[in-house]
Amino acid sequence: MYKIVEADFLAPDVKRFIIDAPKIARKRKPGQFVIVRVTDHGERVPLTIADSDIENGTITIIVQGIGKSTKQLNSLEKGQFIQDVVGPLGKASHIENFGTAVSIGGGVGTAIAFPTAKALKEAGNYTISIIGARSKNLVILENEMKAITDEVHVTTDDGSYGYHGFVTDKLKEIIGSGKKIDLVLAIGPIPMMRAIAEVTRPFGIKTIVSLNPVMVDGTGMCGGCRATVDNKTVFVCVDGPEFDAHQVDFETLIKRNRTYNVAEKEALNHICHYDAAFDSLKLQEAEGK
Amino acid sequence: MAELSKKDRMKIPRQAMPEQEPGIRNANFKEVNLGFTEELAVMEAMRCLQCPKPVCVEGCPVGVKIKDFISLVAERDFAGAAAKIKEDNVLPAVCGRVCPQEEQCEMKCVVGNKNAPVAIGRLERFVADYEREQIGLRIPECKPKTGKKVAIIGSGPAGLSCAADLIQTGHDVTVFEALHELGGVLVYGIPEFRLPKEIVRVEVEALQKLGVEFKTNAVIGFTDSIDELLSTEGFDAVFIAVGAGLPYFLNIPGENLNGIYSANEFLTRVNLMKAYRFPEYDTPVFDCKDKNVAVFGGGNTAMDAVRTAKRLGAKSASIVYRRSEKELPARAEEIHHAKEEGVHFEFLNNPLEFLGDENGWLHGVKLQKMELGEPDASGRRRPIAVQGSEYIMDINMAVIAIGNGSNPILRQTTPGLDFNKWGNILVDPDTMKTSKKGVFAGGDIVTGGATVILAMGAGRTAAKAINEYLANPEV
Numbered sequence: 001m002y003k004i005v006e007a008d009f010l011a012p013d014v015k016r017f018i019i020d021a022p023k024i025a026r027k028r029k030p031g032q033f034v035i036v037r038v039t040d041h042g043e044r045v046p047l048t049i050a051d052s053d054i055e056n057g058t059i060t061i062i063v064q065g066i067g068k069s070t071k072q073l074n075s076l077e078k079g080q081f082i083q084d085v086v087g088p089l090g091k092a093s094h095i096e097n098f099g100t101a102v103s104i105g106g107g108v109g110t111a112i113a114f115p116t117a118k119a120l121k122e123a124g125n126y127t128i129s130i131i132g133a134r135s136k137n138l139v140i141l142e143n144e145m146k147a148i149t150d151e152v153h154v155t156t157d158d159g160s161y162g163y164h165g166f167v168t169d170k171l172k173e174i175i176g177s178g179k180k181i182d183l184v185l186a187i188g189p190i191p192m193m194r195a196i197a198e199v200t201r202p203f204g205i206k207t208i209v210s211l212n213p214v215m216v217d218g219t220g221m222c223g224g225c226r227a228t229v230d231n232k233t234v235f236v237c238v239d240g241p242e243f244d245a246h247q248v249d250f251e252t253l254i255k256r257n258r259t260y261n262v263a264e265k266e267a268l269n270h271i272c273h274y275d276a277a278f279d280s281l282k283l284q285e286a287e288g289k
Numbered sequence: 290m291a292e293l294s295k296k297d298r299m300k301i302p303r304q305a306m307p308e309q310e311p312g313i314r315n316a317n318f319k320e321v322n323l324g325f326t327e328e329l330a331v332m333e334a335m336r337c338l339q340c341p342k343p344v345c346v347e348g349c350p351v352g353v354k355i356k357d358f359i360s361l362v363a364e365r366d367f368a369g370a371a372a373k374i375k376e377d378n379v380l381p382a383v384c385g386r387v388c389p390q391e392e393q394c395e396m397k398c399v400v401g402n403k404n405a406p407v408a409i410g411r412l413e414r415f416v417a418d419y420e421r422e423q424i425g426l427r428i429p430e431c432k433p434k435t436g437k438k439v440a441i442i443g444s445g446p447a448g449l450s451c452a453a454d455l456i457q458t459g460h461d462v463t464v465f466e467a468l469h470e471l472g473g474v475l476v477y478g479i480p481e482f483r484l485p486k487e488i489v490r491v492e493v494e495a496l497q498k499l500g501v502e503f504k505t506n507a508v509i510g511f512t513d514s515i516d517e518l519l520s521t522e523g524f525d526a527v528f529i530a531v532g533a534g535l536p537y538f539l540n541i542p543g544e545n546l547n548g549i550y551s552a553n554e555f556l557t558r559v560n561l562m563k564a565y566r567f568p569e570y571d572t573p574v575f576d577c578k579d580k581n582v583a584v585f586g587g588g589n590t591a592m593d594a595v596r597t598a599k600r601l602g603a604k605s606a607s608i609v610y611r612r613s614e615k616e617l618p619a620r621a622e623e624i625h626h627a628k629e630e631g632v633h634f635e636f637l638n639n640p641l642e643f644l645g646d647e648n649g650w651l652h653g654v655k656l657q658k659m660e661l662g663e664p665d666a667s668g669r670r671r672p673i674a675v676q677g678s679e680y681i682m683d684i685n686m687a688v689i690a691i692g693n694g695s696n697p698i699l700r701q702t703t704p705g706l707d708f709n710k711w712g713n714i715l716v717d718p719d720t721m722k723t724s725k726k727g728v729f730a731g732g733d734i735v736t737g738g739a740t741v742i743l744a745m746g747a748g749r750t751a752a753k754a755i756n757e758y759l760a761n762p763e764v
């Protein structure tokens with residue numbers, strides 16, 4: 001069991017947790033993730049380690065409640081416990097002094113980009129970050145990004161805050177201003193990552209994305225997280241999660257992530273009739289059905 | 290048993306295993322085989338001729354004293370029989386259920402020359418179940434503490450058996466397991482209807498009582514590296530028993546369509562994450578109800594997957610296999626059970642391509658007929674494609690069960706550890722010693738996908754070698 005030391009909402013449905021996990025705090029590197037099981041009936045949910053505090057032995061995760069497991073997680077408060085936290089998993093981000101690096105986060109993707117952006121800065125890059133959100137109330141980590149990057153641009157789809165437009169528009173603008181960009185890190189919804197890849201492709205700017213397929217074990221054992229990169233099958237949990245955006249087959253990733261759409265809705269509905277269903281199942285088993 | 294003559298014994302027929310009716314069990318996840326009653330067990334034990342030279346033992350990879358334990362069963366000393374088996378096999382309730390006996394102990398049994406061989410596996414299972422259910426697992430004595438610490442990576446049969454031996458010799462033992470449950474393939478792969486998880490749980494508990502420490506959610510390589518275990522964590526030796534956990538795919542077009550699983554993923558979702566009880570448990574699996582499911586492969590894993598699909602309500606559940614029935618590598622009993630449960634077999638068929646709709650969902654597979662040619666290196670006749678025989682089979686879900694390679698995590702994180710070109714760890718077969726000092730390895734990670742009993746045997750060989758190493762680390 002892992003204790004929640006701190007829990008607060010950063011935006012509607014987006015919650016930040018600080019969790020007591022000294023070992024993971026010590027080991028983790030930017031770009032790595034943990035797998036969380038909220039209860040002992042729970043799914044194994046991959047979540048990026050947004051930050052860590054070695055002294056206090058804690059890690060930070062930032063979670064968007066989109067389905068049953070993440071909503072259940074987001075209902076937990078400070079002082080409560082999470083069943084399992086496994087990690088750190090996945091390959092760490094490749095960090096070096098590239099020159100100028102732009103980190104782009106769409107929605108909760110900002111939380112996933114944060115640790116890598118921070119490491120890029122520490123490695124001596126000139127760092128620019130673009131935080132994208134649908135609307136002002138959904139903008140997260142603006143101050144945190146300001147503290148670790150040289151320039152921060154906020155974009156909102158509806159223009160309620162910052163630049164009116166998409167992160168791609170802002171990126172085009174920065175590229176258009178003639179600034180030499182050596183690396184783009186883009187993390188967010190798949191359509192956003194695909195769009196960024198198309199913006200940078202003609203300029204030959206090295207672009208990294210962090211993929212978020214459905215995972216089970218997170219250790220390379222099941223192959224459920226497979227994606228197509230450079231026309232080859234990769235297992236994102238052990239070969240990634242970061243890949244060259246210009247080689248990723250986003251189409252397949254989008255389709256594969258829809259595998260459990262219907263089932264997930266069922267699980268979500270199920271939250272309320274948990275006990276009844278459990279009893280009827282036990283009954284069926286007793287009757288040998 | 291003196292009163293029966295050899296002739297009388299030969300007259301007793303092999304006792305049938307009571308089992309759930311096929312039409313009932315193919316819709317539930319409870320164990321198929323119900324186990325011998327005491328009467329059936331004693332009767333079966335009487336069939337053993339108590340050979341002066343018991344050749345059956347030669348067929349058992351760990352040398353269980355088959356003749357002796359069967360004689361104790363015939364005398365109704367079931368507890369004594371259990372103790373006898375456990376001298377050589379620490380997981381008899383598991384092996385009695387899943388060993389391919391027809392190729393091992395029972396293949397050698399002389400009774401089999403004329404009649405059906407003595408049902409050694411079923412007797413072993415009976416004895417182990419009797420001990421667990423009637424008297425409780427015997428907790429053996431441990432030698433005084435040596436003050437040495439051993440880390441075991443992986444809680445499958447290799448890891449568990451090594452832990453059992455080392456704790457008894459007085460070492461401190463910690464087992465690190467990547468998943469949230471203990472037992473390896475025994476819990477995430479082999480389904481409940483063949484090996485109830487309760488059995489594995491009780492075995493693990495017995496080890497806990499002996500003082501073995503278990504750390505779940507610990508992915509060695511990430512959580513700690515092997516070098517860290519040996520340095521900062523203070524372990525004197527490490528046994529690597531991480532299994533062969535990287536699923537192979539067919540590498541044909543369309544393999545990433547929705548509805549295509551590796552057997553590992555499908556079985557893990559159903560067994561470990563209990564998707565068969567979705568939505569009570571949160572993890573979903575493809576809804577097989579009234580769908581056509583095809584499983585590619587012919588081993589135990591394939592049989593487990595196809596029978597699982599059947600139990601989840603598949604309209605048709607088929608095995609698609611490149612060779613013929615004779616070459617099927619699965620245990621005879623599983624093939625027999627699968628047939629009884631209504632599984633179809635499409636022999637001599639090779640998949641060429643998976644076909645999907647515009648939303649990425651699988652709806653068919655293009656197959657090609659095969660015929661058998663000359664025997665290959667493995668002695669099996671090589672399948673050859675029949676030109677122009679392609680056709681399409683309508684399926685909604687596919688499971689790929691063509692074997693496992695080795696997991697890359699330790700390879701990437703352990704300098705100084707030597708692997709062969711398939712990623713299996715290289716060891717000295719007598720001692721399980723790797724190229725790295727103080728590090729031993731055994732089970733599927735060394736042999737590639739094999740059997741429970743071989744993994745267990747490797748765990749015991751390693752325990753012996755580790756014990757010697759700890760006594761004298763410099764040689």
Ligand SMILES: Cc1cc2nc3c(=O)[nH]c(=O)nc-3n(C[C@H](O)[C@H](O)[C@H](O)COP(=O)(O)OP(=O)(O)OC[C@H]3O[C@@H](n4cnc5c(N)ncnc54)[C@H](O)[C@@H]3O)c2cc1C
Pocket residue numbers: 033043045046047048049061062063064065066067068069070071108111112211212213214215241257258259260261264265
């Ligand atoms: C390496 C990695 C790191 C991640 N880091 C974070 C993080 O830091 N913060 C965070 O909030 N999320 C992160 N995610 C995504 C997160 O794991 C999923 O949102 C979560 O598994 C959904 O679980 P659920 O049961 O709540 O939703 P579900 O009920 O499983 O899904 C709800 C809806 O979302 C879709 N969906 C399911 N899984 C995903 C997915 N992986 N990506 C996009 N859509 C999905 C489903 O099809 C469904 O429509 C990460 C994913 C990966 C693979």
Ligand SMILES: Cc1cc2nc3c(=O)[nH]c(=O)nc-3n(C[C@H](O)[C@H](O)[C@H](O)COP(=O)(O)OP(=O)(O)OC[C@H]3O[C@@H](n4cnc5c(N)ncnc54)[C@H](O)[C@@H]3O)c2cc1C
Pocket residue numbers: 387388389442443444445446447448465466467468472473474475478479507508509510530531532533534556589590591593620696698699731732733734738739740741742744
């Ligand atoms: C579906 C299926 C059915 C089978 N049926 C039979 C059968 O009927 N009869 C038979 O004899 N054999 C059968 N086998 C084969 C048999 O199960 C294996 O040969 C045996 O389990 C191998 O044991 P092991 O201890 O080497 O590894 P495993 O049982 O694979 O256990 C390895 C463990 O190590 C853990 N691990 C991996 N990496 C790490 C890491 N880095 N850190 C920590 N832990 C890690 C894994 O999570 C796993 O729990 C079957 C296999 C499968 C998949």
Ligand code: SF4
Pocket residue numbers: 348349350351352353355378384385388390393394395409410413742
């Ligand atoms: S362990 Fe397996 S091979 Fe050995 S006697 Fe028992 S069933 Fe037979």
Ligand code: SF4
Pocket residue numbers: 336337338339340343344345346355356359397398399400407409
């Ligand atoms: S070979 Fe068969 S009959 Fe002879 S001792 Fe072994 S089990 Fe008994």
Ligand code: FES
Pocket residue numbers: 214215216217218219220221222223224225226235236237238
């Ligand atoms: S999540 Fe199972 S292999 Fe990646």
